[in-house]
Amino acid sequence: MSRRKTERLLNLVICLLSTRRPLSAEQIRHAVPGYDRDGDEAFQRMFERDKNELREIGVPIEVHKDPWEDEPGYRIVRQSYELPEITLEADEAAVLGLAAQVWQRASLAEAAGGALLKLRAGGVETDESAIGALELRVDTRDPSFPALWEAVRDRRAVRFDYRTAGSGTVRTRTLEPWGVVSRRGRWYVVGHDRDRGESRVFRLSRIAGPVSPIGRPGVVEVPEAVDLRALVGYRDDLALPERPALLRVRAGTCEGLRQLAQAVRPGADGWDEVELVFADPERLAGWIASLGADVEVVEPSDARDSVIRRLKGALA
């Protein structure tokens, strides 16, 4: 934005705030420096663009259409423009300071920073140092995060390409997003999948390429009392029954495994017998395979076979 334009917009804000009765475009043209030098058509275009830019940064411009006037009138109502009075106690300021530094990436970090500046400008004392013994960080590294945040904010449907977990095939999905949830450092978007006709959860890291908004804003209805976290959590718990496993573990190795064991029985040949409870044989097999030649699954056979498959794969 050029300096001249910034000046013109600032003067426009002041002009529209200071007037009690709505001003016509023509009156504004005479009152605000920078509009006066161009022809009618150029002025109209410029004025339209300026109004849009002010609305984008949150300046509420009211349009009045009186039946007895030909031209609409414009003004900014102070009450809808101004940050309401807000004061914070010292302990509240400390909490706010902590919250403001949570976000790590540009989009939300800038929004939080902008909010803090406005509050300070409004005379609120904020404090970013008080809770030095604690630091909280949330990363929104997925490139699709900003677009999904906007879609959730604007209640707008989105379309994106999504890679399924196992096969890696990519399909286009159309989603009415209800919200985004971070669980153990990974982000998920939850919503109504239009193609499947039911609620679905998508991992942001598996979205391939851009997220495009489709249709008008404001159309997505978030069902009342929907529990986003429960929907995301449910996938992890697609509960497999728990089963016991019997392992043979080389003496003096696999500390972590032993920590989680139900029972450890020392064996005679330098190998201990370890009993463990597990649910997902693939997960168990991944862990056991990673421990190499220090451990062996005796039973059950599905986990045992899965370990053998992985080891053969690593050998290939």
Added chain:
Amino acid sequence: MSTADRLPRLLALVPYLMSHQGATVPEVAKIFGLSEKQLIDDLQLVWMCGLPGHTPGDLIDVSWDGGEILIDNAETIARPLRLATDEASALLVALRMLQEFPEFAEVGDRDALARVIAKLERAAGEGAAAVSSQVAVEMDAAPGALAAVNEGLRTRRRLSLTYYVPGRDEVTPRDVDPMRLVVADGRSYLEGWCYRAEAVRLFRLDRMLDVRILDVAAEPPEDAEPLDVAQGVFRPSPTDELVELEVTPAGRWVTEYYPCEEVVELGDGRMRVSLRARDQGWLVRLALRLGDTGRVVSPPSLAGAVREQASEALARYEECTG
């Protein structure tokens, strides 16, 4: 801040100066993230603006003689603009997250938290309150070690940890002088001076098998700097060895769990992944875990170590079945 953000900045700067008459140029520049030169340029611009008419009496009057900024005749924009939905939600989501956070009860004031949320919701209006309930950051349940770690932090005493390192599948004793709690992406860490590593280290609370509070005052060296976790908790060093893996669709999770230097799509969901790691043992375990869903492309020494481990392990299975 880009030039497109200049107008919003000016609409905050003027009210800030109005409510902080006599603030100095360096201090205001710092708060607004500007150089002193940029700030003065902003002040010069403000000084050219004012009420319609634009006679000297209509213009905003601002001076910074001797470095102290005084402003007058700017009553029209004396209050900052309302919080935008994004701005209010960014804060509200973070505050709600604190509310769920078990550690917060120990170091902060839950009551203050509830008051801030209420005040901010009132100032922000309905839109932001609605959005912020649609974005959630889940916290892990409070690990058992939390109470002792907090006690160590509060009383500034050395902690003796029994700490599990999954990368090496080892349990090691660590004496640590606690410095602070760091919560990143829903997981809790103790940051402290580790006497074994002789460096500042992060320890995940859920990997502490035991925590004892020693009768020794915590005295981290004076030059022990807190780690910069702004770019993520786990950051490999550029001097660590660069490793290339090729993974199938079922092995793509690697890129979701570990920071990768480079990821190249090879088609059909296959990928080539480059990452750095300090510990060869960790890399061997990763490759064994991947099994048939990934292979080491380079370095050859790592590929050899993986094959060696795999064949030794397989030999045991063949022995047993055969």
